[in-house]
Each structure stands twice: as C-alpha cells, then as structure tokens.
Amino acid sequence: MRKFTNLLTKEIKELITLQLVISLLFTVFLFYFIGQMAKSEVKKALRMQKIAVLNLDTSPFSQELIRNLRSGNFEPVLLRVKTKEEAIQQTNSSNMNLLLVIPEGFGQGIEKLELKPVETYTFLRSLSIMANRNAAVFNAVLKLINNYLSNDYLQKQFPELDPNKIKNPIKSRNFVLVKDKMAEGSAEQITGFITSQSLFVPIILMMIIIYSSQMVISAIAMEKQNKTLETLLTVPISRTSIVTAKMMGAAVVGLISAIIYMVGFRYYMAGFMGDVSRAVKASNLSAIIQSLGLALSPNHYLLLGLSLFLAILCGLAMATILGVLAEDYRSAQSLVMPLVFLVLIPYFLSFFSDFRTMSLPAKILVYLIPFSHPFLASQNILLGNYGIVFGGILYMLIFFAVLIFIAARIFSTDKVLTMKLRFRRKKVVL
C-alpha cells in the first residue's frame, strides 16, 4: 500500500502543473465574465422598455391600447410627428427599438368591425436572442390587447354572457401521472423544469470523462516519450498497481478539475437562469414535482453518483489501453477522439431523442456504450425504472472489470512497450 500511495502521489503531482492551474482559473474567470454579461443582458431585456408610439387616432380605444402597453412592461413614448416616415426617423435617432403606429380611424373601425391594422416596426440592431425577444413580447402584448378589445366588444353585444365562455367554450384541467402518482399541472412545464435541473448531469459526465481520459492517455504517452516507463516497469511494484495509480491519479485530478469547471459553469448558467429560477420558486411547480415523486432524494443522488463514477472508471480503463497504443504525446491527443465520440453520442441523444422510441439496433448500440447509462440513469431514477438503472450499473461494472483485466495484462507483457498505433512500418528496437 505504501508503494501504491507513493506512485499515486507522483501521478497527481505530475498532473497538477502550473499550466493546468492557470487554465482552470482562466476558464472559471471566463465563465464568470460571460455569465455576468449575460445577466446584465437578461436584466436589460426584462426591465421596462421604451416603445415609440405614433397615435393618429383620437378614440378611447387607442388610448386604452396605449395604457395596456404598460401591463406588457413597455413604457410608451408618444411621438409628436405627423407621418410614419417622420416617426421611423425619430425612433431610429432616439435609439428605441420598437415603434407602434395606430392608424387614423382605428377606434371607429373597431366599433364598426371594419378593422384597420396597427403597424409595428422593430429595429433589428443586433442578431442576438435578447434582441429578438423584444419583438416576441411586443406580439404578446398585441394578443393581450386583442383579447381585451374582443372581450369589450362581446360584453357590449351580449351583456348577459361571459365573453370568455363564448371565445373558449371548452375548458381544460391538465393532470400529469408518473407511475401511481398524479398531480395537476402541465407536462410541458414539468419536463422543462426537470430538464433544466438535470442539465448538469451530462455536462459533468462529459467533462470528467474527456478530461480524465485525456490525462491518462497523455500520462502514459509522456512516460513513453520521456522514457520513464521502462524504469517504472522495473521497480518492485505490481503492474496492476501502476495501472490503477495512473487511473486513480487522473480520476482525482479530473474530478477536481470538473468541480472547478462546474463552479464556473454555475456562474455562467446563473447569468441566464437567475431570474427564471426565482420565478419557479414563486410558482407551485416545485410542489407539483414533489408530489409526483420527481425530486431526487439522497438515495437517488447516491445511485446517480455510482452510475457516474462507474462510467468514469470505464472511460479511464479505455484511456489506459489507448495510452499504451500512443507512441508519444502528440499521437496521444488524436487517440482521445474515439473516446470523445463515445461520450458525445449518448450526450446528444439524451438531449434530442427519446431512448425508448429508438429502433432496436440503435437501442442496442446506445446500451453497449457504457457512457449512455448515467445519461439514462437520471431520467430512469426519477421515473422509478430502477431495473434499467441497476442493469446499467452491473453492465458498467462488468465492462470495467474486463477492461482493467485487459489493461493489466497489457502492462504485464511486452505489449506495453511494443504496442503502437501508427501508420508507418513497424520498427523494433533490438
């Protein structure tokens, strides 16, 4: 054990370089910086926005419309010009993004049901999502006004009837069922919330696997390139210990790096999600999620953690074998690619498709990739499909055992020095 600790300490010391520390700190700073920028942009988008209004109508309807704009978080700025062209020019020069033109006879038109269209002008000053949001909110406001005006009209025509009953004769209440639990709420809202909450699982997994695997492959390749591996293999310590120390060293450093990255990522996400999270807390969505049993308990986290840990070990074992194939540090970088693809396949599938509805060959392929299982685990734990979760854990355990056996075998034979993946003719040192 003393010798193993000695080796593990060396591996960790070798991996934690000044370059790594600087790169990690820089990434956290970058995430924080982008997050803060995004936060200020979101704030800007959410705060009351100015809207230029050219009102060519004098009816109470147009006054009502302008008043209602305030409920949509807009601050109407009435323009003292006579024509549309002048209004466009003034809006542009005063750096406002939205212009609403209410035509002459707008109110009269509503009364006679001879509708005159209002015109909206959106100044596209950037192509960002936030810029686009202005127009979307503006349209929602028009919808709200439409609703108000039509209700007003119906009430005048049919004073004894509720306008909402005429417009929406079918009422609905939505219920969501998960196994034997039921709650009133929208499925779309619930899945949206859960997806946003479990977003971190695939990201953490992907980052740790890629990062640690790259470390193992590079560490072995560097030992080969610097000719230190030969010395290490002749010291009195078992080859299995050498393999395990390399993997554990990379796992520890990979885990620390991933945690630091996640701290940075949290800052980044908080920039976008901060206000959304507050809105969720204010609603009763979390109560619905609790009553449906969709909240993760400590045991669930343990199970998810186990699944994640085994996937990382599988990645490290694969990286160890790939590392032996590397001739030097440079070739090690390209050997990471197959692993990256194996992680990316389930990563993207978890976002864009439903594993249950896949064709059988696609399903088999996904289940054969060990990294798919933690992606699937987070959903299956919430939905109570523990059979699939435990099956995945067992599969990864067997997969890891087989790989570690192969890696230890390779390290116990000549192959650790003679195996190389290259496209030139094989050369043997005699």
Next chain:
Amino acid sequence: METILKVQGLRKFYGKLEALQGIDFEVRRGEIFALIGPNGAGKTTTLRIIATLLSPSAGQVSFLGFDLKKNPEKFREKISYLPEEAGAYRNLKGISYLKFMAKFYARSREEVQTYLESAQAIADLGERINEKIGTYSKGMVRKLLLGRVLMTRPALAILDEPTSGLDVINALEVREIIKKFAAEGLSVLLSSHNMLEIEFLSHRVALINQGQILDTGTPAELKSKYQAANLEEVFRRALQ
C-alpha cells in the same frame, strides 16, 4: 567468484524476427560484465529481458537462484536498470525523483534517507538537486539516473549504454562511478558499442552479433586469442 546471473539458451522472437538466437553467459559477483556489439545485435533485448521488461521466448534466466519466469518480482527487488536514453519526470525536482524511487525499495524512512544520501553523492549535482529535472542538461540527468540505479546497492546493476550522448568529462565521471560501485563487491551488466570504454571498464566481455554470442572472455584474453591490439579489432576478427 560466485555466479549471480546465469543466462542459458535465451531466445526472443518479435513476430517472425528472431532477435536472440539462444545466447548463454553468466555474471559473477563483483564483476563488470559487458555485452558489446553493433546496433541491432540484441544487446538491449537481452538487458530488457533480464530487467523483466520483456519476456523470453525460450531459454532460462536465473538470478541468485530465482527463475525469471517464475519470480520476476525477485529480480525487480535486487536489480536496478538504466535504459539507454532514459529520462526522468521533468516536473519533479531531482531530490523528489530520487525520493520517489527510493520509496519502492526502502523499508523505513531511515533507509530512504540513506538511499538519498548515497544517490546525491553519486550524482554530485550540488544545489541543483533541488531544482526541477526539466532544467537539467543531458549529462546531469544521466548522473541523476545513475545515482538512482546505484543508491539501493542492487546485487546487479544493468546499464544500457551508460555514457551514451555524454561529453568526455561526464562520460569519464560516469565510468569512475561504475568502477567504484563494482569495487564495493556489486555486479554490473552493461552494454555499449564503445569498445574502448568497455576495455577500460569491464572484467569480462561477451561479443554479440545478430542475436548470437560470438565469444566471451576478459579483454586481455580476447585480445590475445584474436591477436588484436584492442577490442575493436577483436570484434572485427571475431566476425570473420
């Protein structure tokens, strides 16, 4: 003198290529035994097999009565190997590297300290021992590695081209260290294609070519047998 290493009928195949075609030799306690031959003769393969890096295809290697195939760990405990062009961990300080290696052999902290003192005396790097290996010259790295190999006082030190790539001064220093080590009763098995160096260092020599031992003897015996002025001539005549 007692035989500590015995190699009999050693063969090694790399696919279809037979790198060693059944070689025999033995190393005695306290002697410097050298394998000399051109590039590709099979010197490194032989040393790597004895250092437990490669497995033999056939033949027997016994060291202090232990069989290589059955007890490779016994070989690792008592043998120290210096590969040709070996490197050390560039991010570690010289002293940290020595400490790291010493811990594999030592049974106590005191023993680690003894090994470290011995290694520092051999490497003779002064204050530079506390600097990162990445800042060392090739000669300094080689001396550090030699310190690492000899600090545990192994029963057999295997040195593959110990002075390869070193300047004259560093090469001379390394040769002196090796001689002193053998004079203390420990054995050295080395390889080189520098015949003059071998003549200066070795007690006995094996001439190896194309995976076969051509002849074995002391430099004086070989020179007399082949009526040659030096080992280079001996080798040329042995090939004829």
